[in-house]
Amino acid sequence: MPTPTPQPEPKKAPQFAAVKLRPMPEKPQPCCADETCENTVAAPVSAEGERYSWQVSGMDCAACARKVENAVRQLDGIGLVQVAFATEKLTVVANRDVRTQVEQAVQQAGYQLRGEHSAPEAPPSSLRENLPLLLLIVMMAISWLLEQFNHPLGQAAFIATTLVGLWPIARQALRLMKSGSWFAIETLMSVAAIGALFIGATAEAAMVLMLFLIGERLEGWAASRARRGVSALMALKPDTATRLRNGERQTVAASELQPGDTIEVPAGGRLPADGRLLSSFASFDESALTGESVPVERASGEAVPAGATSVDRLVTLEVVSRPGESAIDRILKLIEEAEERRAPIERFIDRFSRLYTPVIMGVALLVALLPPLLFSAPWLEWIYKSLALLLIGCPCALVISTPAAITSGLAAAARRGALIKGGAALEQLGSIRQIAFDKTGTLTIGKPQVAALNPLSGCSEEELLTLSAAVEQGSTHPLAQAIVQEAQRRQLAIPDAQAQRALAGKGIEAEVNGRTIHISAPDKLAASMLDSALLAQINRQESHGQTVVVVQRDGEVIGTLALQDTLRDDAKEAIAALHALGVQGVILTGDNPRAAAAIAGELALDFRAGLLPEDKVSAVQTLNQHAPLAMVGDGINDAPAMKAATIGIAMGSGTDVALETADAALTHNRLTGLGQMIRLARATHSNIRQNIAMALGLKAIFLVTTLLGITGLWLAVLADTGATVLVTANALRLLHRKD
Structure with missing residues (x-):
């Protein structure tokens, strides 16, 4: 169970050169998915009081987050409630200890809570997780086979299949009603199935439930995939770090690091916290933070973000970020805040059901009661018409219209x-x-490639590239790898190099065939070593977005190589x-x-x-x-x-x-x-509008003809089934588009 902590005063995040994240400004968003929320925007947790946090299990879509919020918001003493669907995090601010009440309310709504820092639950086996859906599919197939040979037995089988599929959905609908969500998608599906059973459309009732459960499973799979992405972001920081204290190396948890601590990061290792470089010089792969493929050269005293990788050497750094405030943590928080401020688009049918379902049920009830009570009309006749209206109003075609097109x-x-x-x-x-x-x-493409070779002093292109590749061979630097790969692509014989060494802030050099070859950026050389024509060419290449390196042999410039990421x-x-x-x-x-x-x-x-x-x-x-x-x-x-x-x-x-x-x-x-x-x-959106028009249009026509006594129950069945067939066939047209 989480431990309440007083709402802390906002801490000023340390200024950091690589990543400085500010809170995002508020902006209007479309309507949210919750039936109690109209055109509102989630705000950061800032209300006064005790702050409690949990992890929520069982959410399959963004609308689930709104249902959890709705269930908790009804409790007394709640100041603010937020659920971040991407991170499954529930945050509550209250003026008293509400942990027990919150946990009970969420559980009654059909979801589970665990402590914010507790280990994630082991996912259920695939068979166990999909067993209810597989059982329903098997029962559906058996029912259809029985219907072909024995109608009464087939109808009984379809009824049993519907009841099996309806049980978990209706139970969840009742839970949501108790928690304040009266007309969720579960309520709509329960009404549709029960209505279909009531007038004998047993096969249709079972089919709608099966399609609904398939859609729910797909949403759950997508949600779990998204959450694994957040876990991958957190994994950029190592769990442990090597801290230097009193001349000794200590392996400590990354969460124990504090500003001022000195840490070591080996070649190829990631930084566990934001740091200030104490070593004289090093290259860092910061692509995890900046997305750029070329490592950044850092000198002593410069800032390096958490999650960056030391490219080629052991480095020493001073920690500058507090636990939970590193560059990676701030990016993760930024994702969470963006998730909170994006109003989730609820499925159309779930929104529409808030009005459609109660109206249809109310109209059917009035048709059954008012004529006999007010005008002494025959009860059986108007009950029959009421049943026909219930079938016509059964939202089976409407339920299928949108997901069929989307699927x-x-x-x-x-x-x-x-x-x-x-x-x-x-x-x-x-x-x-x-x-x-x-x-x-x-x-x-995301990888630098050799774009141009400019040999000088009688040196050929092949010789310039061969010598450069010899010096860079074995390096993990992307520019070095690009040079080696270009030499290999040209099938050049790359000689062995001796005495390779990286010169802090001055490039790299080695001995090749008894001569010293030095490679560096142009600005690392004395201005006198580059004549005006060469400088003009280098400036021209750099103005086109190319990275230029200069190659020297025994102190004499023998050419330049230009590298560039290509379209x-x-x-x-x-x-x-x-x-x-x-x-x-x-x-x-x-x-x-x-x-x-x-x-x-x-x-x-x-x-x-x-x-x-x-x-x-x-x-x-x-x-x-x-x-x-x-x-x-x-x-x-x-x-x-x-x-x-x-x-x-x-x-x-x-x-x-x-x-x-x-x-x-x-x-x-x-x-x-x-x-x-x-x-x-755009074609799918147009298809959805067509499906909704067909589903509601047919219902409107048969609603009038039924009240006038022109159509009966069997035509009502045909209208509902026909509408379902029409919208499904129209949706399937999307599969055959050529563009």
Whole structure:
């Protein structure tokens, strides 16, 4: 059970060069999913009182989070309630100890609580988890077979199948009613099944329940995948650290580190906290934070973020962040805040049921009672009409209309190599009018390649590349690997190098064939070593976004190599297709303005460069205020911006966190899939409108004819079944789209 702690005063996060995350500003959002919440925005937990936190188990969709909030909000003494669906975290602020009451209320609503820091429960086995659904499918098949040979026995079997499928759904509906959610999707499904049984549509009742349970299982699977992405983000920080104290090395938990502690990180190791470099010089892979593939060179005294990897040496650092306040922690918090401020789009049928279900039930009851009571009409005749109305009003066709179209749309997207995580994401995707792109790994390949060789002093291209590859062979630096790979691609014989050594802040050198070869950045050399023509060429290449290195042999410059991250082959085609759909684009990148301008110029896009993760979030929020925006990225640093956008889209080659945080992913890793996804989403949205019009239109027609006595019970059955067949057939058209 969690221990209450007084609400602490806000702490000022330490200023940090690599990642400085500020709280995101409030902005209006669409209506939330909860039936008690209309056009509201979740706010950070700030009410006064005792603060309690738990982890919630059993939530399958964002609407579940709203149901948990609704159940807790009805308790006395509650100041504020928040459920973050992405992290399964329930936070309550109250003026008294409400732990027992909160746990009981959540349990009565059909969910489970555990302590905030308790170990996660072991997931149930796949067979055990899917056993109710498998049982229902088997019973459905048996019922259908019996119906073919013995009608009464088949009807009895369908009734038994319906009751088995209805039991857990109706039980959950009753729980939600007690907790204040009167017309949730479970209530709608219970009414539909019972109504179908009441007038004898037993097969239809069983089928609707089976489809509903399949949809719930798929939502649960998607939710668990998303939460694994958050776990992967937290895993960027090691659990333990090597702390230096009084000349001794101590292995301690990362959570024990405090500002001022001195730690060691080996080559290839990740930083457990934000630190200040004490070693004279080192290279760090900060791609987990910035998304950029080229390691950053840090000198003594410079800041290095948690989650960064020491590329090639043992380093010593001074811890500058408190527990829970490192760069990774702040990005995780930013994701959680973005999740809270995004109003979840509830399934259409669940929203509509708040009015539709009680109205239909009320109309059917009035039809059964009023004519006999007020006008002495025959009871049996009007009860018969009431039953017909109940069947006509049975929302089976309406229940199937939206998920049928969404399922077809999602399947069609999967065939095209696009994973769209649920109907809400598909609906949002159709409204997109602008797209923000990360640069490295999204519009570009994400790995530097040798773009140009400029040999000097009688040195050939092959000799320049061979000597450079010999010096860089065995290095883990991406630029070094790009040089070696280019030499290998040209099938050059790379000689062995001796006495390789990295010179702090001055590059790398080695002896090759008895001569000293030195490689460094141009700004590490004395100005007198580079003539004006060479300097002009280097400046020109760097202005095009290329990284230039200078190669010396025995102190004499023998040439330069220019390396650059190149555009994806389909980037221009993808941008043109988006423009044809009326979707505009902008590049948001942490890279330098020169590299961003080079890529933006090739694609005719606007750009904003040098952005930290928090800057990307601010830019996305600003753009989102003008028109619905999609954020496309591949790195952990893109995850908060993806959450802040209308919809986040990840590249298939991206990090696990980006893939799991995003609402959609291009599994084939082709940018041309963006236009295909948007066209398909718009077609699906149109299909949903058609299905709803057919379902409600047929019901309206037969509602009038039944009251006039023109149609009877058997035509009512035909109307409801016919509407179901029509909307299903219309939805299946999405599977056969060519674009």
